Amino acid sequence: MTTRRTRARHAALAATAAAVLTATALGAQGAGADPAPDPAPLTDTQAGALAHRITHDLGDRAAGAYFDAATGKLVVNVVDAKAAAEVRAAGAEPRTVTRSAARLAAATKTLDAQARIPGTAWAVDPRTNRVVVKADSTVRGERLARLDKVVTSLGDAATLRRVPGAFRPTLAGGDAIWAPRARCSLGFNVTKNGQPHFLTAGHCGNISSTWSDRQGGAAIGRTVTSVFPGHDYALVRYTANIAHPSAVDLYDGGQQTITGAAEAAVGQSVQRSGSTTGVYGGQVTALDATVNYQEGSVTGMIDTTVCAEPGDSGGALFADSSAVGLTSGGSGDCSSGGETFFQPVTDALSALGAQLP
Known part of the structure; x- marks a missing residue:
């Protein structure tokens, strides 16, 4: 296997996509105000940022949200008229549901x-x-x-x-970022205290203190923090002077530049890059998922229809130029289809005190 993948597969993170939103702040309109015009269709990334803001502001008065790609609208579940008015004023579509x-x-x-x-x-x-x-x-x-x-x-x-198959962390021996007895995929390049690091999966970080960009090669990084189970992320500090671009390898000779980190939204289209299978796409189906692997439980995960296979662990989940998650595990494969869970990258950055380069 080649080592080209391990040096170009990586992405960097920055601010969320909230800055591109033009919706008004949450709050009911005053008496006599003109009705708010229909908001312009949202992109997947805009929907994720808006969903995060609205559900945060409404708290328990919002019972989840999802992106309707056909209409370009963010749909927010509510149980009362006041919350519905606030959702509409913020630029989303309220939907009244029975379960709070x-x-x-x-x-x-x-x-x-x-x-x-x-x-x-x-x-x-x-x-x-x-x-x-x-x-x-x-x-x-x-x-x-x-x-x-x-x-x-x-x-x-x-x-x-x-569901068919078995839920498992996607870890195997092979190519990409190498441990002595296994391999994973590098996710996103970050910095901490001004020094270059990269993110990968915690179940990868747990198995090795050093990583190479080729089998049997010299170490390029050392694991400094690894969290699994509970969550699934690890931080590796670069110890070699090699390139670490803000890009994801598309496995077709090209790269996707990453300009920021974004919250996921249900219904959002996403892509995953990994060292075993390359790039595959799918949709986000749920947020804040709990997964009980044989090796332990993880919480707060992004559930998707994207496939993955052993060795793809730690690889980048992204939407256009936004970093979204790190490959954790799931069931199925990329021949018959599967389900994959991802560690939200924004949570990992916050917990680790890391930033985009």
Whole structure:
């Protein structure tokens, strides 16, 4: 295998895409004000930033949000007219639902307490206004019966789905950024305290203190922080004087320049770059997902229809020029299709105190 990939696959992060938004701040219109005009269609990245702002400002009065790519509108779930008016004033489309954020949060809390079974995952699906619980092929017998009992106890707030394959961190021996006995994919280049570093997956950082850009080669970096389970990110400090561009390898001879970091939005189109399979795309299906790998549980993940395979771990999830996540794991493959979970890159940057170069 070549080493070209490991030097060009990387991206850098900057500010969120919130600066491109022109929507007004949250707040109901005053009496006698003219109705707000229909907002201009949003891009995927704009929708992610707007969703983050609106759901943060509304708190429990927003029961999730998703991007409708066909109309270019951000749809925000609400349970009362006042919240609907504020959503509309902020430039999004309100949708009245029956299950509140508090009820859905209570359902996920119950699952956290009673259903931490390896091979399961769950997240709120804003399109159906329910918690979708998934069980892979390893969940059977007594464990499946236990899971079904917990989900049934939640009534119409949750639903159980079986998925093929097994949820696993995508780690393997091979190419890309090399540990002595395995490989992963470099995600995004960052700086910390003015020094160059890069991000990768925490389950990768846990297995090695040093990394090379070729099998058996000299070390180019040293792991300084690694978090897994719980979350899934690691910070590696460059120890070699090599190029670290703000770009993602597109595996066609080109690169995608990365100019900032962005929050994901349900319905958003995204792409993933990894050392095993190259570049594949899909959509974000849920946020704040919990995944119970055999190796431990992770929370706060981005759930997607993007495929990945062993060795793609730590690779970049991006939308146009925005960095979105780091490849964690999932089920399936890129021949038959799959489901992959990603560590939000904004959370990793905040926790690590790292910045874009």
